[in-house]
Structures are given as C-alpha cells and as structure tokens.
Amino acid sequence: MDFATLLQVLDSTIRLGTPLLFACLAGLFSERAGIFDIGLEGKMLMSAFFSAAIAFTTGSVWIGLLAGIASSMVLSAIHGLASITFRGNQLISGVAINFLAAGMTVLIAQDWFSQGGRTPSLVGNARFEPVTLPGAEALRDVPLLGPIYYEVISGHTILVYLAFLCVPATWWVLFRTRFGLRLRAVGENPAAVDTAGVSVVGLRYAAVAICGLLCGFAGAYLSTALQAGFVKDMSAGRGYIALAALIFAKWRPWYALFSTMLFGFLQALALRPDLIERAIGVKVQVQLLDAMPYILTVVILAGFVGKAIPPRAGGQPYVKER
C-alpha cells in the first residue's frame, strides 16, 4: 500500500468512524448510568431521517440537526419511561425502539416525499460542508506531515471535529465532575446514591437524555454529512457496531475512540478489498471484514483478551426500598 492510498484509507476511517464514535459515547453515558441501550441504532436512524427531512424543507442543515437531535431524544424519553419509570426490561425496550425507528422513518418519508422511503438529495446549505483547517493548503507540501494534515485531518465536516472533541469532554464529565461521579455510581450501586440523597431517577434520565443527544449527532452526520439525504435503513447496523465498540472499549471514553476508529478502519478496508489483497497477498473475503467487528467483540466478551466488565447495576431497574 503506497502512502497516498494509506492516507485515503485513513481519511475514510475517520469519516466512517465518526458516527460510531458519537453512538459509542452515547451508549457510554447510558450504560455507565446502568441503562442498557440496544436502541442506539434506532435513535441514529430516526435522527438521520429528521435531520435530512427538515434540512431539506428549511434549507438549513443546522435546523435539520436540531430536529434530528429532538427526534432522537424523544426516543430516549420513551426508553427512559419504559426502563426507569415503569421499570420494564431495558433490552426489550431497545428492540422496540429500533423497530419503531425503522418503521416510522420510512412511513413518514413516504408520506412527506413520496420517493419510496427516502428524502430528496440535499444540496448547498442543507448539508454539512467540509471544513479546511487553517494552514492546510499552505502546509500541504511539507513532507510527510503536510499531506497527513491536509488529507486526513483537514477537510472533514464540523461534526467530525465535534465528535473528536466529545471524547475528552466525556472523559472530563465522567471522571472530573460531581455529576460524572454520581452518574457512574448510579450504574454501579444505585442504592448508595439514593442513600446519599441524590435522585437515581433524575440521574438516569439525564444520562439517557445525553445518550439521545449524541445519537442525534450520529444520525445527523449520516444523512447530512456522510451522505446527502436519508435512505431507508441507512444506519445499517452502525448502532450495533457502536455497541460492540463500547464493549471493546470496556466502557471507557479514550478506549472508545480507539475501538471506534479500529472498526471504522475495518469498514474503510471493506470498501477497498483490493488493497488487502495487494498488501498481504491473500484474498480476504469482504464478508469476513464486515463480520470482523462482531467477531472481535465476541472474542472480547468471551474474556479471551482481557475481561470486559459492564457496570454492575446495568440492566436492572432500581426499586426503592418500601
């Protein structure tokens, strides 16, 4: 693989890894607070549709982004209602949310645009445009670092940089603030948090809301930055890959950056099967690359490569003593 193609692959790694990163951090907040969320996929999809649809009708991608986030947070509210207020099964609620999003997006898209469940293509201000970072053009000819800066780091949409900023932000919130300490505590031992006089329900709702916010970004990125418009089922399992990345990262923000970029790299490679064949001389099946994130996650879950221990109170509704 020569330098130029390597840069290309790294560039698409970042583009494909970004939605995974958003969704993975979303899941991180939720699961650290003890709410399992397999509905990441559905929230992304819902947001992808509404950001594209509203961006198209208003002509402004920013209003679209807000609409996408709002729709994702509505689903979060349903998840919170089911799993926090009514103490239902969080996994079943997540499954329901995924189907709700898969069905509703196509239903509404068909009703609004009559294009077989897609939105019209977005152009101009209805999309996020790539940003050229300061100095990228000027430094382009500097050997080695110049092309890396120009090709890989610069030239993404604003959401990509936001996603990367979310990593230290998440770390800071979770590990350096009082809110973060309580949020982690509520995922490990909600009774202790309750005894300290802090609202378990409030904290968990806050975590689920942040999860909705971040999934909203992930979905908006899919339909208004990565692609120009919504198509049916466009999240294509990314919510589940993000879930896998979360386990791979053992519920830690910096590891999440690493694992989502690894999975993004695998997706980027799956788009260029010819490269691997040239690099290692053996033809690797595309399907194997597609399945790789899942296989890696199962291996991690099996505890063969380090042990992934989820938050202790994860998945259990909290019942106050009566």
Add this chain to the structure above:
Amino acid sequence: MERMPAWADVVLIPLISLLLAAILSALVILAIGENPVEAFNLMVEGALMRSAGWGYTLYYATNFIFTGLAVAVAFHARMFNIGGEGQAMLGGLGVALVSLYIPWPHWSLALLGSCVGAALFGAAWAFIPAYLQAKRGSHIVITTIMFNFIAAALLNYVLVSLLKPVGAMDPASANFPAATHLPTFQDMFATAENPLFRGAPANVTFFIALAACLFVWLLIWRTRLGYEIRAQGFSESAAKYAGISPARIIIIAMLISGALAGMMGVNTAQGEAERLVLNSTEGAGFIGIAVALMGRNHPLGVLLAAILFGFLYQGGAELALWTNIPRELIVVIQALVILFTGALDNMVRMPLERIFMALNRKGA
C-alpha cells in the same frame, strides 16, 4: 394476597396492550392521511376473506410460530435470545445443504431430513453464545446480536462463493430437486371444482409448527427438563440449591431455542422459495420476540400471536398494494406491540393491580 386473578394476567393485560398498540397504529395511519377503518377492512379482506389470503397468513404464521417458540423457550430460562434471526438463517442453510446434496426419494423423507438439518444448524449457531454465557459469563443478548450479523456475513459468503450456481447473477443457491417439493395447502386441499389456496405459499410445514407447539408445551410443563428450565428462570440460586446446574440448563435451553428458530428455514427455503435466497428470514427472527411477549411464552399464546402477526403481515402487503401505506406500517405495529407488551408492561399492570386490589377490598 393475590394481587390479580390469573386470567387478568394472561388475557386482560395482553389485550389491553394490544389495544393500546392498535390505537396508536390507527393514529399513525390517520397522521399520514389515510383512513384507519378502511385500512383495517382492507387488511381483513386481503388476509382473511379469501382462502389464498389465509394461505399467506398461515405461511407467515408458520415462521412466527417457530421463532416465537424459540424466544419463549429461552425466556422460560430467563434468557433473551435475540439471535433467532441468525439461527433461522443458519437453519435455512442446513435445509439447503440437506435438500441439495442428499437424493431424497420422497418429500416426506426430505421433510424429515431438512427438519433435522435446520434444527442442527440453528442449534449449532445458538450453541456458541450459550456456551459463552454459561461458562464465560458473556451476556447472551450481546453475543446473539453479534451472531446475527456474523450469520448474515457467513450466509452471504456461502451463497455468493459456494452455493451460487455458475453463471447465476443473484446470490441464491440452485433450485432444490423436485423430489423435495413440499405439498402446499393448494396441493392438499384444492379440488378441481373448488380451487382453494391458489398460489399461496402455506405448506405442510405449518403442521410441523403445530407439532412444535405441542412439543414445547410438553417439554416445559410435563417433563423434568422443563421443570428445571422453569426453576432456573424463576430463581437461579434456588435452582442451584436444588442441584440443577445452571450452565447445563442455559446450554440446553438455548440449543432447543436455536433448533426451533432454525426450523423456520424449512418453511421459507424448502416450502416457499425451493432454494436458499439471501434474505429469506426477512426479520421473522425479531418478530418472534413480539410473538413470544404477546403470547406470554405459552405455546397456545404463541400460536395465536403468530397467526395475528401473520394476518398483519399479509394485510400489510395488501395495504402496500392498494393504498399509499408502505409495508413498514407493520414494523411500526410490531414495535408498538413489543413496547407495550414487553417494555411498558408495568404501565398497564400497575393501574390494573390497583383496580383489582380495590375490588378485592370491597368484596372482602
């Protein structure tokens, strides 16, 4: 004191949940500018008023019985087998291999063979997550989700690279030999003067599904193993004290669950398409979740819920054909059913319990 009579738990709560889901679905149909009453009539007309409609309804129901039973058996051991989809895909692969490479003299033998093949492949696909849960404590929900995706990739590979006939374009196996053709309802019930079930895909597998219902009922409530599975589901620690090995029950329950999900492949691959296509499961593995939740994990309930979903599926196809309502309406209804009967169960249950307790107090 009993909070609520048993019949309320078994019948009333699912009915109320279903009603809530139906009301919301009607609102959704209204919101997209269609008439819910007309839509419902159209669904009934298309799915239940003609024998061909029934033929489709029961064909879909056959799939959902298998996947619903699969989820139900796992639920009894308090496990959430979300991997029915992947297990069904592998089951289909088992059917294809058995049908393509064994020269069957008669369809009845072929049916037996493909049932065994489907069950073995489905069970094998459930075995790895089950083993990891039992021995390494990996969460079964996450591993079965992952195995759905791995199954899709594997099936894609097998179809494209191994089973696809030379020169064929679409990723599907060769057509199964004629001897493996299963009698459809049309073959069985139609006569010259009374052409019933014309062109409908319902086939003899439906009766296998009914037998599977009976089998699951016997297994769960009439055998020692079923008792152990239920004991494990009620309380793992109590089951352990009673000398029941949790690891053994987890693995056995998941094997049965996977085998049931896999047997769906007999219906789709051998009964309908008569070859293995890429997306033969069409999400039926996930509908099994809704079916099991609605049917309260009882085979009779699963049967009824499966027929209901078969009706929704066929009715939804009719709607898509005659109106502006896309098929995805069914996905929404399915989501609402899962939401209300599964996740928001307490929302219906809590007020009902209060009503019944108030009634009891008055009566006492």
